[in-house]
Amino acid sequence: MPHDQETTPYLDAVLSYRRRGFTPFHTPGHKLGRGAPEKLRELVGEACLQVDLAMAGAVEDTRESTGLIHLAEEYAAEAWGADRCHFLVNGSTSGVHALALTLAGPGETVIVPRNAHKSLLAALIYSGAMPCYVEPEVDADWGIPLNVTVAQVAATLREHPEATAVFVTSPTYNGLAADLPGIAATAHAAGIPFIVDQAWGPHLRFCPELPVDAMTAGADACVVSTHKLISGLTQSAVLLARSERLNLRRLEGMVKMTQSTSPQALIYASIDAARQQMTLHGAELWRGAIACAEWARGEIAGIAGLRCLGHEVLDAEGVAEFDPTRLTISALDLGLSGFELEMALRDRHAVAVEAADPLAIILNVTFGDSMDDLRVLVEALRAIAARAEGGGGREAAAQWLRLRPPSFTRQILSPRDAFFAPSVALPLAECAGRVSAEIVTPYPPGIPVLGPGEEITVETVGYLEHAAAVHLKVHGPEDLSLRTLRVVA
Numbered sequence: 001m002p003h004d005q006e007t008t009p010y011l012d013a014v015l016s017y018r019r020r021g022f023t024p025f026h027t028p029g030h031k032l033g034r035g036a037p038e039k040l041r042e043l044v045g046e047a048c049l050q051v052d053l054a055m056a057g058a059v060e061d062t063r064e065s066t067g068l069i070h071l072a073e074e075y076a077a078e079a080w081g082a083d084r085c086h087f088l089v090n091g092s093t094s095g096v097h098a099l100a101l102t103l104a105g106p107g108e109t110v111i112v113p114r115n116a117h118k119s120l121l122a123a124l125i126y127s128g129a130m131p132c133y134v135e136p137e138v139d140a141d142w143g144i145p146l147n148v149t150v151a152q153v154a155a156t157l158r159e160h161p162e163a164t165a166v167f168v169t170s171p172t173y174n175g176l177a178a179d180l181p182g183i184a185a186t187a188h189a190a191g192i193p194f195i196v197d198q199a200w201g202p203h204l205r206f207c208p209e210l211p212v213d214a215m216t217a218g219a220d221a222c223v224v225s226t227h228k229l230i231s232g233l234t235q236s237a238v239l240l241a242r243s244e245r246l247n248l249r250r251l252e253g254m255v256k257m258t259q260s261t262s263p264q265a266l267i268y269a270s271i272d273a274a275r276q277q278m279t280l281h282g283a284e285l286w287r288g289a290i291a292c293a294e295w296a297r298g299e300i301a302g303i304a305g306l307r308c309l310g311h312e313v314l315d316a317e318g319v320a321e322f323d324p325t326r327l328t329i330s331a332l333d334l335g336l337s338g339f340e341l342e343m344a345l346r347d348r349h350a351v352a353v354e355a356a357d358p359l360a361i362i363l364n365v366t367f368g369d370s371m372d373d374l375r376v377l378v379e380a381l382r383a384i385a386a387r388a389e390g391g392g393g394r395e396a397a398a399q400w401l402r403l404r405p406p407s408f409t410r411q412i413l414s415p416r417d418a419f420f421a422p423s424v425a426l427p428l429a430e431c432a433g434r435v436s437a438e439i440v441t442p443y444p445p446g447i448p449v450l451g452p453g454e455e456i457t458v459e460t461v462g463y464l465e466h467a468a469a470v471h472l473k474v475h476g477p478e479d480l481s482l483r484t485l486r487v488v489a
């Protein structure tokens with residue numbers, strides 16, 4: 001029977017714990033704030049400390065066991081269209097770990113997008129599984145990864161009939177969604193589960209004007225970060241799964257292995273609240289956010305020297321849908337890098353962005369923003385454009401955009417075997433022909449050039465030498481200057 005989505009069973013239990021006024025002989029040591037240092041009290045407030053609890057035990061009595069949490073998860077499963085939902089306190093990161101550990105063991109193959117979040121590569125190091133990559137194109141103008149196509153997935157499945165699952169990241173950080181129904185049908189025709197990292201899509205299910213969500217599209221499981229774009233507290237996320245192609249008991253075991261044994265009650269309660277808010281008001285709230293974002297997109301496009309990624313991106317390979325609430329803004333035509341634009345917004349206008357890289361900034365627009373907030377943003381951008389004197393940003397950007405990351409070559413060892421093998425740090429120039437022991441991801445475009453266990457080619461070395469020369473920011477390796485790389489000994 002459908003649940004009454006208006007109720008918030010877990011959140012209500014936390015509230016009633018506070019109202020009742022217990023004498024606490026349980027964690028944490030500050031005892032509902034009574035022993036908390038003054039500065040901590042000032043920072044988080046008395047009301048918050050009074051419900052700083054680990055989820056079970058205190059909130060529910062032992063007669064109820066964990067029934068309330070399960071009930072709250074059932075409400076969420078129904079809201080997001082799944083058979084089972086798990087609340088997560090370590091973000092989508094831990095959901096990706098649990099799914100990857102469930103779906104492939106040592107030596108088994110999984111199909112993963114090359115632009116996957118690093119949590120997936122970490123999961124492969126934990127599990128010992130072998131990745132088989134599908135490589136999305138990089139947009140030549142914006143330097144951002146596009147998304148994987150149905151044809152790419154189908155071709156990879158033909159080459160790797162032994163694969164046990166297909167993973168896709170959708171939407172991307174810039175809001176670019178893959179053709180999820182098409183990829184779901186392709187994976188299912190091959191008889192294997194289709195998993196979506198939908199960390200950036202907690203809202204999709206609740207507003208028809210947004211890209212189709214993974215569960216509607218036929219995914220067997222997905223993770224969504226309820227903290228990224230809806231009202232979950234930071235670190236909250238949910239894992240959603242269907243039983244047809246997944247062993248839900250095994251998945252549950254993996255979720256338990258990848259979560260803290262002391263999940264924060266507030267994080268759980270916030271998922272309950274976010275789910276209720278979305279099911280009751282999601283469509284209208286997101287329609288408002290879309291209108292705000294589209295207004296800003298139009299205004300920004302009218303400011304000379306600024307560009308804002310828009311629906312034209314739908315012409316690009318692999319982009320089936322676009323989330324208009326994500327604003328990717330470039331000021332390169334004013335000579336400003338994304339970092340410089342971020343600093344100008346922050347220092348002069350007290351506007352804080354989601355992310356910046358050499359090419360652009362990314363901003364999230366949600367139902368928490370008003371038109372006044374968007375006006376502040378647009379006026380700040382206008383002022384920055386009027387002041388800009390034209391530095392070397394455009395020329396530097398052109399250099400980065402000309403650098404095309406080399407294609408994936410060969411996986412010689414599993415990520416786990418390479419990661420734990422004896423290794424040495426060699427000068428970059430001497431690394432061709434060796435096997436990488438580490439992950440190397442230059443930004444832009446934020447796609448790994450090397451993962452543990454991959455063959456390092458002359459082309460990879462040449463690309464990384466260029467990347468170091470033009471000061472691309474690199475994530476992953478021990479030596480961020482790229483003078484050396486760690487290779488399997």
Ligand SMILES: Cc1ncc(COP(=O)(O)O)c(C=O)c1O
Nearest residue numbers: 090091092093117169197199225
């Ligand atoms: C595509 C993608 N997947 C997973 C994650 C991890 O999510 P969380 O921060 O909730 O652990 C991120 C984080 O930015 C992400 O961008």
